Amino acid sequence: MSLRRLWHHGKLVLAIVALFVGMGEWQASQAAIARGGKNPHITWYVKTRQKVVALTFDDGPWKSSTPHILHILMDNHAVATFFVTGEQVRRNPQIVQQEIRDKMEVGNHTYAHINLAQHSYAEDVADIQKANQIIKEATGKTPTLLRTPYGTYNDTVIKAAQATHLHLVMWSWTEDTQDWSNPGVETIVSRVLTHIQPGDIVLFHDGGSNRTQTIKALPVILKDLTLRGYRFVTVSELIKMH
Numbered sequence: 001m002s003l004r005r006l007w008h009h010g011k012l013v014l015a016i017v018a019l020f021v022g023m024g025e026w027q028a029s030q031a032a033i034a035r036g037g038k039n040p041h042i043t044w045y046v047k048t049r050q051k052v053v054a055l056t057f058d059d060g061p062w063k064s065s066t067p068h069i070l071h072i073l074m075d076n077h078a079v080a081t082f083f084v085t086g087e088q089v090r091r092n093p094q095i096v097q098q099e100i101r102d103k104m105e106v107g108n109h110t111y112a113h114i115n116l117a118q119h120s121y122a123e124d125v126a127d128i129q130k131a132n133q134i135i136k137e138a139t140g141k142t143p144t145l146l147r148t149p150y151g152t153y154n155d156t157v158i159k160a161a162q163a164t165h166l167h168l169v170m171w172s173w174t175e176d177t178q179d180w181s182n183p184g185v186e187t188i189v190s191r192v193l194t195h196i197q198p199g200d201i202v203l204f205h206d207g208g209s210n211r212t213q214t215i216k217a218l219p220v221i222l223k224d225l226t227l228r229g230y231r232f233v234t235v236s237e238l239i240k241m242h
């Protein structure tokens with residue numbers, strides 16, 4: 001082999017090596033997309049090989065959307081977890097009762113949708129307990145899970161959750177639909193399906209404003225994930241699979 005050909009051959013080898021290094025980096029970056037934070041008191045997702053996901057809906061129950069969402073879930077043999085506010089349960093107790101009858105889980109999302117991290121420990125405990133009490137009166141069940149409005153937390157919030165015997169649950173960072181901003185049905189669908197992994201917790205809203213896009217996206221998501229072999233579980237069921 002001439003020196004010149006050897007030189008070209010060497011460049012080809014280098015190019016192939018660079019390609020593999022590049023692919024390796026790309027794969028590493030794909031794997032490194034963070035799914036949640038690291039705090040032993042908070043669940044963002046659950047590490048499991050079982051093909052399960054937990055769908056969650058915040059801010060309800062709402063008359064104009066929650067019954068539709070329950071209907072779609074039942075049609076697709078799926079369960080979900082509803083993080084309800086005490087105020088909304090007081091307005092719509094019959095809807096939260098329907099959630100329980102349909103085997104959904106009901107979690108605490110505070111009484112007045114307050115930012116717990118901006119209040120005192122005593123205020124946090126009082127608000128959380130007020131929501132718990134209204135949910136218990138409406139459903140006969142005391143929640144075991146708390147999702148904080150705006151996803152905020154600090155040491156005070158963690159202590160208030162412990163004092164009220166509630167486990168803090170957020171959502172997988174790759175599974176935030178931001179459906180509250182009405183980004184379009186296709187965007188909501190792709191935000192769920194693009195990065196979904198076993199053990200993910202998906203964030204939707206069944207209250208706050210018009211949820212037509214969420215209602216249209218949900219059957220598409222349920223059917224796609226079912227075809228891929230996923231089962232739908234409540235957050236408490238998911239946590240037990242840890």
Ligand SMILES: [Zn+2]
Nearest residue numbers: 058059149150
């Ligand atoms: Zn909320």
